[in-house]
Amino acid sequence: MVDYFQERGFNTVEDADRSREEELERHIMRLMADFNLFDEMGMPNQLAPPASPEIVNNLPEEKIQETNCGKCDICLKEYEKDETVKIIPCKHKFHSECIIAWLTKTNSCPLCRHELPTSDPIYEQYRKEKKRQKEREIDIENLHNSMFS
Amino acid sequence: MANIAAQRIKREFKEVIKSEEVAKCAIKVELVNDNYTELKGEIAGPPDTPYEGGNFILEIKVPETYPFNPPKVRFITKIWHPNISSVTGAICLDILKDQWAAAMTLRTVLLSLQALLSAAEPDDPQDAVVAKQFKENAEMFHLTACHWTNIYAGGPSVNKDFDDKIKKLVEMGVDEHEARVALSSYNWDMERATEQLFS
Ligand SMILES: [Zn+2]
Ligand SMILES: [Zn+2]
Numbered sequence: 001m002v003d004y005f006q007e008r009g010f011n012t013v014e015d016a017d018r019s020r021e022e023e024l025e026r027h028i029m030r031l032m033a034d035f036n037l038f039d040e041m042g043m044p045n046q047l048a049p050p051a052s053p054e055i056v057n058n059l060p061e062e063k064i065q066e067t068n069c070g071k072c073d074i075c076l077k078e079y080e081k082d083e084t085v086k087i088i089p090c091k092h093k094f095h096s097e098c099i100i101a102w103l104t105k106t107n108s109c110p111l112c113r114h115e116l117p118t119s120d121p122i123y124e125q126y127r128k129e130k131k132r133q134k135e136r137e138i139d140i141e142n143l144h145n146s147m148f149s
Numbered sequence: 150m151a152n153i154a155a156q157r158i159k160r161e162f163k164e165v166i167k168s169e170e171v172a173k174c175a176i177k178v179e180l181v182n183d184n185y186t187e188l189k190g191e192i193a194g195p196p197d198t199p200y201e202g203g204n205f206i207l208e209i210k211v212p213e214t215y216p217f218n219p220p221k222v223r224f225i226t227k228i229w230h231p232n233i234s235s236v237t238g239a240i241c242l243d244i245l246k247d248q249w250a251a252a253m254t255l256r257t258v259l260l261s262l263q264a265l266l267s268a269a270e271p272d273d274p275q276d277a278v279v280a281k282q283f284k285e286n287a288e289m290f291h292l293t294a295c296h297w298t299n300i301y302a303g304g305p306s307v308n309k310d311f312d313d314k315i316k317k318l319v320e321m322g323v324d325e326h327e328a329r330v331a332l333s334s335y336n337w338d339m340e341r342a343t344e345q346l347f348s
Contacts, residue, residue: 046246046247047247047249048247073251073252074251074252075153075156075157075216076157076160076161076164077156077160098251101217102217102251109250110250110251110253111252113250
């Protein structure tokens, strides 16, 4: 929360004013959150960007052979004979129109959150960074385990 | 309302109503209008929490783009919780924002909210005042949350001391709810609450 103000240069307050400033900040943040202003400003609470159109277009398809073989978890309708479903890399399948509508909004499987590549360079950078961080944590843990066990 | 959203809600509606969890976990959904755009949710306060014995009403607004966008949910019943605004009932919960997924349902939302009542996340607060109390004075937080559950949600635990303090402020002409908010925000310190109310 504080970062938002720091980024915008709101941090040049004398120490004496500091607690007053923080109090005010808290009130502003509370008001913004209460009236869902963050949502409207497209601030932190956003879904990840859409899956890359190329990937979506090339998802493998399947024709439903018989009814009673399960339901689509997006629209909750039972699959019917001759409907087309798309299979995404995590092997989950959904009606073509249902999954396309979702993936043009955000890049993850509605069931297991497996992420598909996006065409947003900033998000891809962020995702790489996150992955690297995780790998580093695992490395450190392995190191720790090898030293102390 | 877009057809897909209404149809989806209709299907879910049956699911929630049929589900055994309705009885077990005490979650409920009711229609508010005929076109499925607005619903009324209800969750029971989970056991072993300050919300136990309380019944909490939720406003659920279904966007035209549902289930591709999450429903808009807020507490109608006033509640003292770090992730729920004590003023507007607005909720800070990831699945209602960036962690929403199209396979989630009203049932998942209600169960997640019930889980939020059991396990607050004070580091991602909606209500900074409540979150601060939760972190710095757990005992006071517990008593205050129990009191709010008693007054607004029909919970069982009456707090004579708190009720008396509010009564005193009401006799001085303060609105009852405002008195409760001020006292709750200042750890039931009469002097500081009075100072804030009359400043
Ligand atoms: Zn579908
Ligand atoms: Zn999946």
